[in-house]
Amino acid sequence: MRGLVGAGAQAKQGGMTAPMKPGQRVLFALRKMIVSGEIPDGARIAEIATAERFGVSRMPVRTALRTLEQEGLVAKLGRRGYAARGVTPGQIDDAIEVRGVLEGLAVRLIASRPIPSGFARRLKAVLAEGDALFAGDSFAPEDIDRFYSYNLAFHDLLLDASGNSAIGVALSRNNHLPLASAAALALDWDDLANAHTNLKAAHEEHLAVADAILSGRADEAEQRMRQHARAALNPGLMPLVGTV
Amino acid sequence: MRGLVGAGAQAKQGGMTAPMKPGQRVLFALRKMIVSGEIPDGARIAEIATAERFGVSRMPVRTALRTLEQEGLVAKLGRRGYAARGVTPGQIDDAIEVRGVLEGLAVRLIASRPIPSGFARRLKAVLAEGDALFAGDSFAPEDIDRFYSYNLAFHDLLLDASGNSAIGVALSRNNHLPLASAAALALDWDDLANAHTNLKAAHEEHLAVADAILSGRADEAEQRMRQHARAALNPGLMPLVGTV
């Protein structure tokens, strides 16, 4: 399943066969280089050098650096351009914790209010996808992709239903860090049995969260959602669990 | 105290007598126009027209729009430029709630770990400023400014001490919305007695949060910090309480 995160992220970033516009291309390339450590922490990033490196004008580099600054991946050095801010594992943990808190707020808000019938229906429909996935006791390779979609739908639904737009914008930060977003199945699940076990646990956490929400147990829903995010922090049983 | 928010925000944004660079100027002007509703919700913002309006080139407008897009204040319309996303009171409430949750996470993290002696000392020093402010039972006009500084120092200290950098980047979003940031004393305190009463309440919440932190009562610290943020939501006794 090596191509999974590539497939997902690339598709989301429009990185298909169609030629990407220079601006986007530079942005994604720089982002990838920084988070991967190819550009080491603290390294200066000059507009001219970068532009020449990518064979583009300085303009796309400039806009990309501005965006990366907003994302916290580069820091502005007064008049000396920008410097890469390497992403340490600790920062990813930090982002995961923030995500848990924000998603926890989302479910708490949902559970604190009367549940619209439409939401309950949609939530159950999403969860049914997960149930179907784990009906058997083993995984086929394509099931990872299906879980990816299901997981994304679950988190997106809750975000939408919270009715709090500020949560979404705050979360959009974290999603730029691979491993930190709910969508990122960053690690390759080379062991399908392993994947089945761990992703099933994630699905059952989803069920528990949903039950707490639909029953109006707001505090419990929030706590469970936080815990669900934190599960990505500790390696637990397996080599390393991606963000589920 | 009409000039307060102006003073604070302007100073923070560098809006003093020194001429601001075009990029900054356009960015701040557009931001202000959108949040104030001068540019109505959904209104299209074209580069050329805006550039002419401000008497600058299209370039600063472009970068400003990119930044505002990151902040969620404008939305991109495919090839038709950008559209203003009006800020409703509800969105400000949303942002305040998010702030409470994020700052709540910060204090919980601090309280969950051993307290560095340096932090305890600095925290007490900051709180002493507040104590001095409310030693008397009335306010002088300049005390509002002093409270502004003290309040900012309190929140910044906790943010720093949390050790979680993701909280800061997530919070930087909300701070762009006036009334949502901890720094914004958005409403004019024309009644000094009123200001004294309400800001003193805020200070006592600070004390309670600090006590919970230093005593290691993480859950309580988090809850109190959330409540502290939410206090800005309900008008309560007075006409309208700014974000304290």
Place this chain on the structure above:
DNA sequence: AACTGCATTATTGGATCCAATAACGATTTA
């Protein structure tokens, strides 16, 4: 009269050029 195709135009994105500014080094003087 309505629909489709083409041409025009408005608008964004990129590239190049110019100005301002701060860092750095060399040179001169005490």
Place this chain on the structure above:
DNA sequence: TAAATCGTTATTGGATCCAATAATGCAGTT
């Protein structure tokens, strides 16, 4: 010899110009 000042240079920010592209309006045809 060391420090200070002046000049050079590297680098960012802004302005203008050019290309690509999609929306819009007009005309022609069915």
